[in-house]
Amino acid sequence: xxxxxxxxxxxxxxxxxSRRDFLKFCATMAAFLGLxxxxxxxxxxxxxxxxxxxxxxxxxQECTCCSESFIRASHPLVADIVLNKIxxxxxxxxxxxxxxQAEDAYKAVxxxxxxxxxxMVEGSIPTENEAYCCIGGRSALQILQEAVKNCKAVVAWGNxxxxxxxxxxxxxxxxxxxxHKVISGKPVINVQGCPPIAxxxxxxxxxxxxxxxxxxxxxxxxxxxxxxxxxHDTCYRRANFDAGLFVESFDDEGAKRGYCLYxxxxxxxxxxxxxxxxxxxxxxxxxxxxxxxxxxCAEAGFWDNGPFYQHLPEVxxxxxxxxxxxxGVGLGVATAVGIAGHxxxxxxxxxxxxxxxxPEAGSTVETKK
Amino acid sequence: xxNRSVPLRExxxxxxxxxxxxxxxxxxxxTLCVTGYLIGDPLALMNGTEAYFNYWFGTVRFIxxxxxxxxxxxxxxxLYWGFTGNEFSRWYNYIPLKRCQWKEMxxxxxxxxxxxxxxxxxxxxxxxxxxxxxxxxFLIFLLQCLTGFGxxxxxxxxxxxxxxxWVVPFLGGDMNVRQIHHILMWAFILFAMVHMYLVFYHDYIxxxxxxxxxxxxxxxxEEDVIERHDNKSEDCPKKL
Numbered sequence: 227x228x229x230x231x232x233x234x235x236x237x238x239x240x241x242x243x244s245r246r247d248f249l250k251f252c253a254t255m256a257a258f259l260g261l262x263x264x265x266x267x268x269x270x271x272x273x274x275x276x277x278x279x280x281x282x283x284x285x286x287q288e289c290t291c292c293s294e295s296f297i298r299a300s301h302p303l304v305a306d307i308v309l310n311k312i313x314x315x316x317x318x319x320x321x322x323x324x325x326x327q328a329e330d331a332y333k334a335v336x337x338x339x340x341x342x343x344x345x346m347v348e349g350s351i352p353t354e355n356e357a358y359c360c361i362g363g364r365s366a367l368q369i370l371q372e373a374v375k376n377c378k379a380v381v382a383w384g385n386x387x388x389x390x391x392x393x394x395x396x397x398x399x400x401x402x403x404x405x406h407k408v409i410s411g412k413p414v415i416n417v418q419g420c421p422p423i424a425x426x427x428x429x430x431x432x433x434x435x436x437x438x439x440x441x442x443x444x445x446x447x448x449x450x451x452x453x454x455x456x457x458h459d460t461c462y463r464r465a466n467f468d469a470g471l472f473v474e475s476f477d478d479e480g481a482k483r484g485y486c487l488y489x490x491x492x493x494x495x496x497x498x499x500x501x502x503x504x505x506x507x508x509x510x511x512x513x514x515x516x517x518x519x520x521x522x523c524a525e526a527g528f529w530d531n532g533p534f535y536q537h538l539p540e541v542x543x544x545x546x547x548x549x550x551x552x553x554g555v556g557l558g559v560a561t562a563v564g565i566a567g568h569x570x571x572x573x574x575x576x577x578x579x580x581x582x583x584x585p586e587a588g589s590t591v592e593t594k595k
Numbered sequence: 596x597x598n599r600s601v602p603l604r605e606x607x608x609x610x611x612x613x614x615x616x617x618x619x620x621x622x623x624x625x626t627l628c629v630t631g632y633l634i635g636d637p638l639a640l641m642n643g644t645e646a647y648f649n650y651w652f653g654t655v656r657f658i659x660x661x662x663x664x665x666x667x668x669x670x671x672x673x674l675y676w677g678f679t680g681n682e683f684s685r686w687y688n689y690i691p692l693k694r695c696q697w698k699e700m701x702x703x704x705x706x707x708x709x710x711x712x713x714x715x716x717x718x719x720x721x722x723x724x725x726x727x728x729x730x731x732x733f734l735i736f737l738l739q740c741l742t743g744f745g746x747x748x749x750x751x752x753x754x755x756x757x758x759x760x761w762v763v764p765f766l767g768g769d770m771n772v773r774q775i776h777h778i779l780m781w782a783f784i785l786f787a788m789v790h791m792y793l794v795f796y797h798d799y800i801x802x803x804x805x806x807x808x809x810x811x812x813x814x815x816x817e818e819d820v821i822e823r824h825d826n827k828s829e830d831c832p833k834k835l
Contacts (some may be wrong), residue, residue: 444764445760445761445763445764445765446763446764446767446768454749455749456749456750456769459749459750465646465647466646467652467653468646468650468652468653468656469641469644469646469647469648469649469650469651469652469653470637470638470640470641470649470650470651470652470653470655471641471642471644471646471649472637472639474639479642479643480642483643488637489636489637489639493770495769495773496768496769496770496772496773497769498749498769522770525768525769525770526767526768526770527767527768527770527771528770531770531771531774537635537636538635538636538774538777539770539774541774541778550774550777550778550781551635551636551777551781553781554778554780554781554784554785557781557785558781558784558785558788561785561788561789562788565788565789565792568708568792568796569792569796571710572710572796572799572800575710576710576713576800578713579713579800580799580800
């Protein structure tokens with residue numbers, strides 16, 4: 227089986243998935259990836275003919291919410307085929323093997339498929355002291371660097387692997403760093419979110435398989451197909467924002483009417499994600515639709531830009547709930563007091579100059595051109 | 596009739612383009628601060644109505660963006676004028692590369708800020724300290740343009756904003772960019788307060804007509820100061 231790797235399609239059919247369901251899955255993925263109509267057949271062809279992707283999936287400093295999200299993708303095929311049944315060569319949480327067998331499994335992948343396998347990482351990597359995260363007696367950093375050496379590409383799942391998430395939030399006791407900060411020389415796809423949307427994760431995997439290259443990324447390494455627009459730009463409450471209709475408190479009339487949650491601290495205007503379009507849990511809803519402001523979980527440092535229910539973030543070093551506006555007003559008052567003081571002192575100390583006029587009032591201001 | 600006998604001469608310090616720049620800038624900054632503050636902390640003006648009746652917040656943002664474009668081009672023009680304008684508006688006044696500029700700054704601090712001596716500051720245009728402060732405000736202008744257009748880039752396909760698309764990844768995300776943009780707004784407000792006070796202060800103490808100089812361009816300068824100015828050996832930030 228390892229030598230003659232079956233394709234996704236063969237595995238799916240073997241698992242009792244109908245051809246119809248397989249095609250539905252391919253069409254869904256093409257839609258999520260924003261491909262044109264011909265893209266569907268490209269995906270079908272790829273999944274039918276290409277051997278499965280060998281994948282090593284690491285868990286470092288994280289909560290496994292990315293895995294949890296992934297197995298809840300809207301189409302069961304993603305979870306069942308892409309992750310659980312086929313691709314999984316090494317995944318600590320879901321694999322049956324443990325101990326030596328588990329270690330052997332991922333070493334086997336590295337040996338058998340050099341330059342072909344994908345390293346997928348959940349979680350950040352401690353750098354303050356590598357011992358904060360060890361698996362099988364080796365540190366996360368060692369494991370990752372070894373695995374990355376011969377991989378094809380790295381997929382950083384979620385905010386931990388993409389930006390450090392909560393572990394990297396101030397004061398970052400473990401010196402947690404995202405994947406792209408500790409490795410170099412390999413393409414890293416940051417699939418942001420805490421967790422990322424399941425269908426986004428599936429979309430990235432399908433893209434890798436179909437086109438044999440990494441998807442187009444934005445300036446922060448996120449796939450453009452899913453992270454090119456703000457949650458705010460695709461929010462169904464956007465009209466209320468432009469109309470200046472805001473929820474002022476969670477129990478007011480505005481909340482009932484579904485006004486914009488901007489003043490409740492919604493981070494939608496500064497967060498790039500596909501929540502407003504793909505949504506969550508088989509496209510049932512997303513936080514804003516449920517009346518809760520976006521907390522900006524797909525952005526680096528969102529924990530340090532809190533509180534979640536306040537529009538302006540706190541300014542570090544000025545105490546709890548001190549925003550730029552409070553500091554600004556304080557400085558403004560101080561400036562006004564300083565100006566008043568200076569004006570008074572001027573009238574006393576510069577009295578002579580202000581009065582300065584000579585008694586022999588003969589000459590006047592000369593004008594020459 | 597009270598009178599004063601110091602021999603003065605009118606000097607045309609601020610050319611028309613500088614004055615126009617100044618007032619467009621003042622207008623833009625006022626508009627940008629007011630609309631910017633509203634965008635950061637919108638008023639609860641409307642309630643109990645439906646979205647399709649109103650667009651006031653969208654209008655506030657629209658005004659902010661229009662003013663930002665005007666501010667930006669005005670700023671670019673002033674940079675250009677720093678290379679073609681008269682000696683008082685040239686760039687070398689603003690960047691303290693010469694020892695004598697730093698010395699004058701120290702003098703200004705002693706004379707006008709701490710008021711421990713009464714030495715005369717000879718500058719006809721801006722004094723060295725003022726020039727240096729304007730240089731810092733220019734840097735703030737630049738940062739504000741970078742962060743502002745950086746945030747704007749994501750919702751525009753136009754050429755100009757797209758040039759700033761690198762700013763957001765460079766600063767690590769929209770959250771940081773917005774925070775910087777917001778903090779810098781306060782720098783503008785504080786600057787405006789001190790700036791206006793100092794104009795009144797200088798007019799009050801020196802009686803050179805500095806307030807009206809930004810309207811007509813003329814200042815009243817003491818004859819001896821002009822003589823020393825024309826005697827270029829003593830003049831400080833002359834061409835490099």
